[in-house]
Amino acid sequence: MVGGALKMASMDDFDLRMSERARPLYEAVTAFIRDEVDPITEEFHRLGDGRADRWSYAPGQLELLQTVKDKAKAQGLWNFFLPNSEASSRFGGGGLSNLDYAYIAVELGKNRLASECLNCSAPDTGNMEVLERVGTPSQKAQWLEPLLRGEIRSAYAMTEPGVMSSDAKQIDTRAVLDGDEWVINGEKYFTSGAGDPRCKVLITMVRSNTTADTYKQHSQILIPLDAPGVEVVGPMLVFGGDEAPHGHMHIRFHEVRVPRSNILWDEGKGFEISQLRLGPGRIHHCMRSIGAAERAIEMAVDRGVTREGFGKKLINLGKNMELLSRARIEVEAMRLMVLRAAKAMDVLGNAEARVWVSAVKAMVPEKCCQIIDQVIQMHGAAGITQWFPLAEMYQSQRTLRLADGPDEVHHMVVARAEVRAREADVAAGRAEHTRARQDAVHQLGGKTGGLFTGP
Numbered sequence: 153m154v155g156g157a158l159k160m161a162s163m164d165d166f167d168l169r170m171s172e173r174a175r176p177l178y179e180a181v182t183a184f185i186r187d188e189v190d191p192i193t194e195e196f197h198r199l200g201d202g203r204a205d206r207w208s209y210a211p212g213q214l215e216l217l218q219t220v221k222d223k224a225k226a227q228g229l230w231n232f233f234l235p236n237s238e239a240s241s242r243f244g245g246g247g248l249s250n251l252d253y254a255y256i257a258v259e260l261g262k263n264r265l266a267s268e269c270l271n272c273s274a275p276d277t278g279n280m281e282v283l284e285r286v287g288t289p290s291q292k293a294q295w296l297e298p299l300l301r302g303e304i305r306s307a308y309a310m311t312e313p314g315v316m317s318s319d320a321k322q323i324d325t326r327a328v329l330d331g332d333e334w335v336i337n338g339e340k341y342f343t344s345g346a347g348d349p350r351c352k353v354l355i356t357m358v359r360s361n362t363t364a365d366t367y368k369q370h371s372q373i374l375i376p377l378d379a380p381g382v383e384v385v386g387p388m389l390v391f392g393g394d395e396a397p398h399g400h401m402h403i404r405f406h407e408v409r410v411p412r413s414n415i416l417w418d419e420g421k422g423f424e425i426s427q428l429r430l431g432p433g434r435i436h437h438c439m440r441s442i443g444a445a446e447r448a449i450e451m452a453v454d455r456g457v458t459r460e461g462f463g464k465k466l467i468n469l470g471k472n473m474e475l476l477s478r479a480r481i482e483v484e485a486m487r488l489m490v491l492r493a494a495k496a497m498d499v500l501g502n503a504e505a506r507v508w509v510s511a512v513k514a515m516v517p518e519k520c521c522q523i524i525d526q527v528i529q530m531h532g533a534a535g536i537t538q539w540f541p542l543a544e545m546y547q548s549q550r551t552l553r554l555a556d557g558p559d560e561v562h563h564m565v566v567a568r569a570e571v572r573a574r575e576a577d578v579a580a581g582r583a584e585h586t587r588a589r590q591d592a593v594h595q596l597g598g599k600t601g602g603l604f605t606g607p
């Protein structure tokens with residue numbers, strides 16, 4: 153099958169249509185964001201401005217959010233992110249396939265509050281998926297159910313300041329079994345969301361065995377944020393801001409004790425759980441990124457046709473028309489890639505589709521960054537101020553080039569798979585066929601090669 157590193161199951165993988173079931177939900181989400189989320193967004197942020205404690209919410213903020221969350225739940229616009237899950241439908245919504253969710257997540261990307269209003273925010277989505285797939289009944293009752301109801305929040309603690317965390321084999325927070333308890337010591341940073349007062353639990357990557365095979369040394373453990381010995385040192389500043397109350401927190405574990413039963417799945421399953429968790433999380437980010445790029449394009453047009461100088465509309469100055477065209481073309485190329493990756497996850501499963509996920513993760517934040525950067529430029533100085541959301545949008549895309557694995561690691565995954573696919577072809581004798589085909593094409597196209605030899 154075509155695709156090299158990017159495996160396909162069959163030609164049906166090119167069928168990227170939204171299902172009939174999802175179509176009315178998509179329409180309902182679009183209307184819900186327009187009618188319910190957009191109107192409260194400014195008010196939500198205004199209420200929070202100047203609050204006494206940055207790591208809490210101001211009076212009225214959570215109440216405002218809750219009214220919209222209640223409406224979303226009542227309309228069944230809730231927990232879309234969990235495909236094939238009976239649990240998500242029990243809590244007032246329904247999991248969609250990754251492909252259907254891709255269309256909806258693009259809409260969620262257009263307003264930063266939208267994901268939370270529909271209980272589809274990172275990092276909870278990835279954490280809920282892990283709990284749903286590998287949690288024990290008691291772990292589900294304690295943590296998954298309140299998360300699915302949107303009552304608490306959670307965070308994921310993997311990255312450590314002391315090691316190059318792109319190489320997760322180096323994660324070194326230690327968990328040692330002492331009777332019926334794990335004793336945990338170590339240091340994490342960039343634990344996103346752990347600053348939120350509603351965040352109650354961390355899924356934490358630890359080294360629980362120093363002598364097992366490399367990929368069996370790590371485990372993932374549930375650590376309640378209020379467990380004795382958990383020290384939230386403070387926020388890591390991102391481009392100088394603390395992103396309170398969400399925050400990307402620096403955390404130390406000092407002799408933290410949790411029950412033995414807090415281990416997820418089993419000891420030594422840390423890497424297998426990462427595959428489960430990071431695939432959907434990464435692709436959801438990319439879907440929302442496309443929504444952000446769409447919004448930037450709309451802003452470029454609005455600004456470009458309403459502002460004039462040097463006797464022309466801004467859109468007609470310099471190369472702005474070409475920039476606009478390139479942005480639209482790139483957004484559509486990205487959309488197709490994201491939809492194909494989502495379909496690959498549905499058809500092949502998260503683990504088999506991981507090269508697809510890496511391909512979109514390597515492509516989308518980088519391109520969206522470029523698009524938003526150009527739209528900032530068209531807005532002049534105002535583009536980086538509070539008058540437009542562009543600075544925040546840029547920052548968010550720029551940080552995504554690092555979060556969930558830097559671009560380079562994802563390029564490494566794709567390139568490595570490409571080399572392996574070619575090696576497998578050669579070993580299986582399929583490479584001869586490719587060479588013969590190239591020769592045939594060459595003969596057809598003459599010396600210039602290819603079928604399109606021009607006039």
Ligand SMILES: Cc1cc2nc3c(=O)[nH]c(=O)nc-3n(C[C@H](O)[C@H](O)[C@H](O)COP(=O)(O)OP(=O)(O)OC[C@H]3O[C@@H](n4cnc5c(N)ncnc54)[C@H](O)[C@@H]3O)c2cc1C
Nearest residue numbers: 308309310311316317318342343344551555556557558560
């Ligand atoms: C806003 C934000 C939120 C985050 N949220 C979370 C979170 O909630 N939980 C969590 O655990 N972590 C989180 N992270 C951390 C993020 O996942 C890590 O920063 C990332 O995995 C890279 O690890 P590192 O910072 O240790 O960089 P390093 O591993 O030290 O890498 C540094 C640089 O080396 C280069 N590099 C690395 N590997 C390769 C390679 N194979 N080939 C070529 N070049 C390479 C890249 O340029 C990379 O940027 C967040 C980060 C940001 C910025």
